[in-house]
Amino acid sequence: MICKHCQTDNPPAVFYCSGCGAPIPKKSNAVAVILLGLVGFAAVAVFVALVTDKPQTAQEAIARATPAPVATEKPQKITLAVYERLEMGMSYSAVVALIGPGREMGRNKAAGYETVLYQWDAGLLASVTLMFQNGKLIQRNQFGLR
Numbered sequence: 543m544i545c546k547h548c549q550t551d552n553p554p555a556v557f558y559c560s561g562c563g564a565p566i567p568k569k570s571n572a573v574a575v576i577l578l579g580l581v582g583f584a585a586v587a588v589f590v591a592l593v594t595d596k597p598q599t600a601q602e603a604i605a606r607a608t609p610a611p612v613a614t615e616k617p618q619k620i621t622l623a624v625y626e627r628l629e630m631g632m633s634y635s636a637v638v639a640l641i642g643p644g645r646e647m648g649r650n651k652a653a654g655y656e657t658v659l660y661q662w663d664a665g666l667l668a669s670v671t672l673m674f675q676n677g678k679l680i681q682r683n684q685f686g687l688r
């Protein structure tokens with residue numbers, strides 16, 4: 543610990559300077575300041591939490607915990623009737639709106655044409671395979687639909 547008054551280098555544990563007798567500030571002050579800062583910050587955080595999070599009823603707690611209902615419609619079960627509504631030229635998103643997202647089976651890009659093949663499982667041993675070119679339905683196949 544270097545004395546502020548006479549620059550004497552004192553051993554760390556002394557309370558008074560060996561050169562001039564002035565009191566030596568404890569080295570732990572810096573740590574204490576940091577700790578005080580942390581405690582202060584925590585106190586502010588707790589205060590803010592208390593102010594923001596007002597006491598709530600059980601119903602309110604449940605309402606908060608329950609996610610808001612999702613507005614999107616549940617895709618229809620893929621039946622032959624639904625399959626017949628899949629028209630050439632439909633966009634993939636329009637198809638997804640009807641039967642939900644498909645499983646991408648392959649993708650090929652050549653000469654400005656992007657071809658993507660999707661498959662949907664439609665129950666036991668039933669499936670729908672659709673081919674899109676540049677985002678438009680160009681071919682449809684189904685197996686086992688009723």
Ligand SMILES: [Zn+2]
Nearest residue numbers: 545548559562
């Ligand atoms: Zn001194």
